[in-house]
Amino acid sequence: MANRSESPSPRQILPLNRPTSLRIPPTLVSDTSTQPWSERLKQLAKPQVLISLFLASSAVYCFVIGRNRYTSVSEFVIQQAAPLNTTGASVLAGAAAAPQVLTSLVDGQYLQVYLASADVKNRLYPNPKTLEQEYQKKLPDFFSGLSSNSSLPIQLDFYRKQLRVAPQPLSGAVIVTTSGFTPEQAFNLNKSLLVQSRRFVNEVNQSINADQNQFAQKEVKLAEQNLKKATRSLEQFQEKNGQLNAQTEQAATSSFISGLESRLVDLKVEEAALRRQYRDPNAPEVVFVADQVRELQSQIQAERNKAVSADGRDLNSLAIEEAGLRSDVDFASDALKSARLAADNSRRESKRQLKFVVMLSQPQLSVTPDQNWRWQAFLGSVGIIVVAWGVGGFLLTAMRKS
Amino acid sequence: MISFMDNVLRGVRRQIAVVMAIATYDINRKSTGSSIGSWEAIVGPMQIMLFFILMRVGFSFLRGSSKFASGGSTELYFNIVVFIATGFSIAFLFRNVAIKALSGLKLRAPLYYPRVKPLDVLLAVSINDLRALATLSLAILGLVWYFTWTFQLDSPGLAIGVYLLTVLMAIGFGLCIVFLGRLNKWIVKIIKRILQRVIIFTSGIFFATFELPGQVRPFVTWNPILHAVELFRYSMNNDYPIPDISLNYLISCSILLLSFSLVLYRTNESLLLEANDD
Numbered sequence: 001m002a003n004r005s006e007s008p009s010p011r012q013i014l015p016l017n018r019p020t021s022l023r024i025p026p027t028l029v030s031d032t033s034t035q036p037w038s039e040r041l042k043q044l045a046k047p048q049v050l051i052s053l054f055l056a057s058s059a060v061y062c063f064v065i066g067r068n069r070y071t072s073v074s075e076f077v078i079q080q081a082a083p084l085n086t087t088g089a090s091v092l093a094g095a096a097a098a099p100q101v102l103t104s105l106v107d108g109q110y111l112q113v114y115l116a117s118a119d120v121k122n123r124l125y126p127n128p129k130t131l132e133q134e135y136q137k138k139l140p141d142f143f144s145g146l147s148s149n150s151s152l153p154i155q156l157d158f159y160r161k162q163l164r165v166a167p168q169p170l171s172g173a174v175i176v177t178t179s180g181f182t183p184e185q186a187f188n189l190n191k192s193l194l195v196q197s198r199r200f201v202n203e204v205n206q207s208i209n210a211d212q213n214q215f216a217q218k219e220v221k222l223a224e225q226n227l228k229k230a231t232r233s234l235e236q237f238q239e240k241n242g243q244l245n246a247q248t249e250q251a252a253t254s255s256f257i258s259g260l261e262s263r264l265v266d267l268k269v270e271e272a273a274l275r276r277q278y279r280d281p282n283a284p285e286v287v288f289v290a291d292q293v294r295e296l297q298s299q300i301q302a303e304r305n306k307a308v309s310a311d312g313r314d315l316n317s318l319a320i321e322e323a324g325l326r327s328d329v330d331f332a333s334d335a336l337k338s339a340r341l342a343a344d345n346s347r348r349e350s351k352r353q354l355k356f357v358v359m360l361s362q363p364q365l366s367v368t369p370d371q372n373w374r375w376q377a378f379l380g381s382v383g384i385i386v387v388a389w390g391v392g393g394f395l396l397t398a399m400r401k402s
Numbered sequence: 403m404i405s406f407m408d409n410v411l412r413g414v415r416r417q418i419a420v421v422m423a424i425a426t427y428d429i430n431r432k433s434t435g436s437s438i439g440s441w442e443a444i445v446g447p448m449q450i451m452l453f454f455i456l457m458r459v460g461f462s463f464l465r466g467s468s469k470f471a472s473g474g475s476t477e478l479y480f481n482i483v484v485f486i487a488t489g490f491s492i493a494f495l496f497r498n499v500a501i502k503a504l505s506g507l508k509l510r511a512p513l514y515y516p517r518v519k520p521l522d523v524l525l526a527v528s529i530n531d532l533r534a535l536a537t538l539s540l541a542i543l544g545l546v547w548y549f550t551w552t553f554q555l556d557s558p559g560l561a562i563g564v565y566l567l568t569v570l571m572a573i574g575f576g577l578c579i580v581f582l583g584r585l586n587k588w589i590v591k592i593i594k595r596i597l598q599r600v601i602i603f604t605s606g607i608f609f610a611t612f613e614l615p616g617q618v619r620p621f622v623t624w625n626p627i628l629h630a631v632e633l634f635r636y637s638m639n640n641d642y643p644i645p646d647i648s649l650n651y652l653i654s655c656s657i658l659l660l661s662f663s664l665v666l667y668r669t670n671e672s673l674l675l676e677a678n679d680d
Binding site: 169170376378383387394397398 | 440441563
């Protein structure tokens, strides 16, 4: 290196005051082939040269090399049938319309995540090779496209770049934009995504409705079983006690005892009257009535004992037990009625809440390539230079000063 | 033809060198007048931006957790800090450059050299503001992206285009009001007030256009800075809705203002130089 710097350059050897006819043009004098590589690199490493190279290569790629991209756009809204009681004349009509937009917006947001998921990608391209072949790289554009034997995460990332799902908060509509290297690619992908959207909306709705209906039907069955069980218990009770109704029986017994007591009162009055009428208390008329009274009293006592004692018919306990069993039957009947009503409501609501994908704009086959990406990419590279110059310049100056 | 192009290029290069030299001179001058040196250029705007962010976050807390309570939410699309920072970086760029145009010509010393024109001084001061605000915005966006791990810049070309259009519009507006200010100093005061209040509060730093009812929008969409702010946000997230916002309107305003101001400058440049003799 030292020897090279000491040796005179060809320019120094050539005499500068030679005749004009012999003078070599300056472009030939500065023979770059003899310059060392480090010097050439130093000349190239100037900021202006680097920036120009960067911008030129960016422009060449964006406007010459880069493959055409085509887009296809569709727009739809996810709607459910309007509630039956909502009328245009209602004061709350506007308020009722707002949740519709919100519901559609929320559905759109779910859809945004769902359509970009690996699940949908696998459904659209079950074989990873299909995606690779459709979007394979083509020279001279060495950036865009999928290289062969790409990994699944790279494929998913690439798939996500080909679509954009944008729910609109003002209208509740969902805009699906797809891109591809050919118009057909963008169009077909958009159509497939619409199919997937419909499937998603219907599947979710149907599964929710099916779950709701299944639950309601299960409740009805449970209520029916409970009612059957309660009725059977009551029947067994009645069969066991040989009566149809313990309460009626108890009422009849009470009425019978009341009759006896009424008869007893009459006899007692008659006995008192006879005692006043006859001086001898052992007179046959008096004794006859007194015997009737005694007999009636013992009979009433016996009847009472028979009705309530455990050894007898124990009508009180039976009546309480029967009342419990009857209330069980009543409760089970009411529960069954409610369950049937709920099941019917659920069936009707699930029909009413069914959602539909309403198309606002069908995808179209693109005629001209989309130039937007070219300008975005090129201006983005200009932006990199501007930001680097602005921020870098400010930071360097500020640090130097401080 | 080649020699003509060569002359033009040489002239442009020389003018750029002049502007950059004035910008460096301005930075040097300011850094000596402040205890924190050149960082003063970003500390001032940073304080205001943090104040705005705190205000907006405070209002969000007061509004409650319901995102749709006030008719929609920007949080569906942006982190609240990113939302304010994007609005601030555009609206304050315009405000600072336009206000500097009014006060920037106080920087008289470079005008001593005949090659330095008042427009060079204005451009130099604008470049310094652009650099400082760009640094601040990038730092805040970088911090948010670092902490939330959600980098998103859907349309970089649109972002840089909107940023540069705002700078051009601000320079044009600044030049126009410099000449208006020559007529009456009260006009300058009124314009400054309008810049500080009306334009800032209608430029969408705190709100998104889609949050406003359709009947109210015409009261704010006259403001081209609102268009710049909303388009800048849209360029970061293409899902962000921008009803009644138009790039054409922004381009028209920028080009019209810049052209008009350059015509005004060309015909009345001597007015600005005369003031130098005072």
